[in-house]
Amino acid sequence: xTYFSDVAALARKDVLLELRAKETLPSMLLxxxxxxxxxxxxxxxxxxxxAALGLLWVALIFTALLALTxxxxxxxxxxxxxxxxLAPCDRSAIWLGKALAVLLFLGCAEVVALPAxxxxxxxxDARTVAAVALADVxxxxxxxxxxxxxxxxxxxxxxxxxxxxxxxMPIVVGGVGASAGAGGRFLLFLVLYDAVFSLLAWASFExxxxxx
Amino acid sequence: xxxxxxSDRVAGVAALAVGLTAVALALIFFYVxxxxxxxxxxxxxxxxxxxxxxxxxxxxxxxxKALRVxxxxxxxxxxxxxxxxxxxxxxxxxxxxxxxxxxxxSWGVWWSWGEDELVLFLVLFLFYCAYFxxxxxxxxxxxxxxxxxxxxxxGVVLIPVSFLAIRLSKQFIHPVVFTSHGPQMAGSQFxxxxxxxxxxxxxxxxxxxxxxAGKRVDAHLKELRELLA
Numbered sequence: 001x002t003y004f005s006d007v008a009a010l011a012r013k014d015v016l017l018e019l020r021a022k023e024t025l026p027s028m029l030l031x032x033x034x035x036x037x038x039x040x041x042x043x044x045x046x047x048x049x050x051a052a053l054g055l056l057w058v059a060l061i062f063t064a065l066l067a068l069t070x071x072x073x074x075x076x077x078x079x080x081x082x083x084x085x086l087a088p089c090d091r092s093a094i095w096l097g098k099a100l101a102v103l104l105f106l107g108c109a110e111v112v113a114l115p116a117x118x119x120x121x122x123x124x125d126a127r128t129v130a131a132v133a134l135a136d137v138x139x140x141x142x143x144x145x146x147x148x149x150x151x152x153x154x155x156x157x158x159x160x161x162x163x164x165x166x167x168x169m170p171i172v173v174g175g176v177g178a179s180a181g182a183g184g185r186f187l188l189f190l191v192l193y194d195a196v197f198s199l200l201a202w203a204s205f206e207x208x209x210x211x212x
Numbered sequence: 213x214x215x216x217x218x219s220d221r222v223a224g225v226a227a228l229a230v231g232l233t234a235v236a237l238a239l240i241f242f243y244v245x246x247x248x249x250x251x252x253x254x255x256x257x258x259x260x261x262x263x264x265x266x267x268x269x270x271x272x273x274x275x276x277k278a279l280r281v282x283x284x285x286x287x288x289x290x291x292x293x294x295x296x297x298x299x300x301x302x303x304x305x306x307x308x309x310x311x312x313x314x315x316x317x318s319w320g321v322w323w324s325w326g327e328d329e330l331v332l333f334l335v336l337f338l339f340y341c342a343y344f345x346x347x348x349x350x351x352x353x354x355x356x357x358x359x360x361x362x363x364x365x366x367g368v369v370l371i372p373v374s375f376l377a378i379r380l381s382k383q384f385i386h387p388v389v390f391t392s393h394g395p396q397m398a399g400s401q402f403x404x405x406x407x408x409x410x411x412x413x414x415x416x417x418x419x420x421x422x423x424x425a426g427k428r429v430d431a432h433l434k435e436l437r438e439l440l441a
Contacts, residue, residue: 142366145362149346149359149362149363150346152350152355152359153346153349153350153359154349154350155345155349158345159342159345159346159349162341162342162345163342163345163346163363165338166335166336166338166339166342166370167339167366167370169335169374169377170370170373170374170376170377173377173378173380173381174377174380176381177380177381185380186380189376189377189380192373192376193373193377196369196373197366197369197373200365200366200369204282204362204365204366207282207358207359207361207362208358208359208362210354210355210358
């Protein structure tokens, strides 16, 4: 199926570019560990585990923003968007390939962030890991689309956080609730969020990159 | 002069808005009995909830027009979507303000994370404020129309998702002591509420049409200037 081979080719392109440049991933890893360290100082003594979990999610969201801001940099600087749009593939394949690459980068960041959190604060259980994984899918889906939108405008790096944070609020609610053990329905909610917004992003991406 | 800017239909809607608002105000201040629990300040409810519902209607209308932009390539729909969302943000800001006033009157605090409507509106308000950031950072043209339309559609999908999220978070973070008013109102209260809501919708329709007419005149003028230059 050419659609999935297109997606694979595009995702592979992004991963290869990152492996060669080594820009985004190291800065994400460093940022998330530094943010967790700052949060230790931000939390007053005797704050519970739940407060620390909340800050974990803040760190994850802002680390994700770092990745998303860099996601379309190559496309913008080298004028790749025109080439991608001219390519004989479905426009939504561009979104899916990019979102999969972003998901991979987020996954790598979490592999460092979660053990760091366990060391700095307290343990991380299976529910938290599941919540983080589901949240990453949502962040990648929505963030990739918004990244493409932000790139079209003038105030790119300023615009992406403004566009992304309101949409990220349900992710934080679901994630914190699931991590803090408030019930499986928070994980179900994250699944719902992922399904709804992935579908919407997949369907509407071609309008985002269309010139007319 | 006004006749050339707005059609007779819009003038009719404006007259309806004036009439409904007058009736609503009369009902709110003279007809409806004072609430037993909250006293006189409960009457803010007749402003706050209709304004909130109208703001939802604005965003819904904006999303419908956004769909028309993407689906039918309707040339008028982009401006209509933008105007509806602009009105939605205005009504949304009013919702937040009236909600805060009501919170202050009822509970002594300006803000309460425990009240669904306020938190949902904060999220939506931020979302739709970012709509304007998006709109004004892109050059006018078909791409801007597409981006804004996609964003408006995301907003309308965000409404139920956020509502669900806030419901979930309340159970976990804020145990709800205050039970929200359901439709279990006295007949006179429900009647007043409906009139107030109809008045708010009529105000939206009027302002929407007037703003749209003004923007169309602006666009026409700009076209003429470019032709002359």
